[in-house]
Amino acid sequence: MPLDAVGVAMLGAGNVGAGVIAALRAGHERYAVHIGRPLLLRRVLVRDTARARDGVEASVLTSHFEDILADPAIEVVIELMGGEHPAREYIEAVLASGRHVVTANKEVMAKHGAALLAVAAAHNVRLLYEAAVGGGIPIISPLSRDLLANDVTAVTAIINGTTNYMLTGMSQTGTDYAVALAEAQRLGYAEPDPTADVEGTDASYKLAILCGLAFHVAISPDDVAKQGITRLAARDFKYADALGYTIKLLATGRLVDGGVVASVQPTLIAKDEPLAKVDGVLNAIQIEGDLVGRVQFQGRGAGPAPTASAVLADVLDVARDIVAGRRPAEAVEHRKLPIHPPGMHRSRYYMRVTVQDQPGVLAAIAGILGGQAISIASVLQVETDDDARTAELVITTHHATGAARDAALAEIRALDVVVEVGNVLAMAG
Numbered sequence: 001m002p003l004d005a006v007g008v009a010m011l012g013a014g015n016v017g018a019g020v021i022a023a024l025r026a027g028h029e030r031y032a033v034h035i036g037r038p039l040l041l042r043r044v045l046v047r048d049t050a051r052a053r054d055g056v057e058a059s060v061l062t063s064h065f066e067d068i069l070a071d072p073a074i075e076v077v078i079e080l081m082g083g084e085h086p087a088r089e090y091i092e093a094v095l096a097s098g099r100h101v102v103t104a105n106k107e108v109m110a111k112h113g114a115a116l117l118a119v120a121a122a123h124n125v126r127l128l129y130e131a132a133v134g135g136g137i138p139i140i141s142p143l144s145r146d147l148l149a150n151d152v153t154a155v156t157a158i159i160n161g162t163t164n165y166m167l168t169g170m171s172q173t174g175t176d177y178a179v180a181l182a183e184a185q186r187l188g189y190a191e192p193d194p195t196a197d198v199e200g201t202d203a204s205y206k207l208a209i210l211c212g213l214a215f216h217v218a219i220s221p222d223d224v225a226k227q228g229i230t231r232l233a234a235r236d237f238k239y240a241d242a243l244g245y246t247i248k249l250l251a252t253g254r255l256v257d258g259g260v261v262a263s264v265q266p267t268l269i270a271k272d273e274p275l276a277k278v279d280g281v282l283n284a285i286q287i288e289g290d291l292v293g294r295v296q297f298q299g300r301g302a303g304p305a306p307t308a309s310a311v312l313a314d315v316l317d318v319a320r321d322i323v324a325g326r327r328p329a330e331a332v333e334h335r336k337l338p339i340h341p342p343g344m345h346r347s348r349y350y351m352r353v354t355v356q357d358q359p360g361v362l363a364a365i366a367g368i369l370g371g372q373a374i375s376i377a378s379v380l381q382v383e384t385d386d387d388a389r390t391a392e393l394v395i396t397t398h399h400a401t402g403a404a405r406d407a408a409l410a411e412i413r414a415l416d417v418v419v420e421v422g423n424v425l426a427m428a429g
């Protein structure tokens, strides 16, 4: 080992790990110039040490976490195992041993980020997580540094590539949910068990991290109101299109009346909005600040190479600090702000309702919405089934609270003339 190398270890060498190892090898000389010393990968923790890993000597592999802590020449540990446990415990142990950590783990950072950052501060080391949100898109660093002078009032994002790929397919080819999911699984964009993506859990982790940084608040993924995409049908996209909209799984955080509103839900977005044009596996994050106005970050939100770009940016940053002997800056203090419950969230709504095809039905529904102070913006009677004597109504509304919407829907469902209340979706803007 060159005496002055910065010693690095990795926890995990799967998809992203392989990308990091390949980039470390390819960029070795450039990185040494940036840092002023070379990086040396000293240990790689995996479950199965019998399986060869491209670019890694067998002697570097270990399945014992203690081997990492036992090597005093390791100064930076890159955590790419994923999952909550034992990743959280390993990160904490590494920080407590006085080493810096770079992680791509959104679940650990969303659930335990504040506590782990406190451990890092107590031990005078850094915990960096650029890759945890938006893969290769720089967003953690811009929020922590470049936009810090702003009072950020809104974060609006498409931060799950799997669902964006599926929704783009449904929108462009008129396919139904099950077909879009099967196609995403065939191409490896969706896991065999897609729950974390399609139910919005993955996006809620990332939104919690973004809101924490943007608004300087402690917010847990449980504070994010979630609605998945599993109930969306091909005709929702057809009706949205007729109204001039497309549908995206939108992660939204806003400061409203001195509190935070955070949600992940399928949302109608006007087709001329920049986020409506973010298609396929791409991710995009829009930030609104009082000084900067609206800025949008867009790019590949996953994949070994884009994620390695973010991981290695953090590694270079911390290695430069090590070489320069710089101490980590103090973290920005969190504020105590209330998190508004979903009933207080205000939105416009799209409502698809199947009704008996007879006079007076629309008046009855309009009366119920009016009773909850929800005013109708437009009505489409879009399809009729002559045999069943039913019709489908698509109603869009002006802004109303989630509580008013739910109260109105309960009354609408109880009407004799209503066959089914189909999807009810938020509309952006």
Ligand SMILES: NC(=O)c1ccc[n+]([C@@H]2O[C@H](COP(=O)([O-])OP(=O)(O)OC[C@H]3O[C@@H](n4cnc5c(N)ncnc54)[C@H](OP(=O)(O)O)[C@@H]3O)[C@@H](O)[C@H]2O)c1
Pocket: 011, 012, 013, 014, 015, 016, 017, 045, 046, 047, 048, 049, 063, 079, 080, 081, 082, 083, 086, 104, 105, 106, 131, 132, 135, 301, 302, 303, 304, 307
């Ligand atoms: N995939 C992406 O595009 C992407 C993008 C952004 C962020 N991320 C995040 O990056 C992290 C890694 O994702 P990935 O897709 O690379 O995961 P992955 O392919 O499943 O790789 C996980 C690696 O960790 C090792 N590992 C897991 N549990 C372990 C344990 N208990 N002890 C020792 N080794 C263990 C595995 O060892 P074996 O190889 O022996 O099984 C494997 O090498 C996750 O936090 C993920 O959310 C991923």
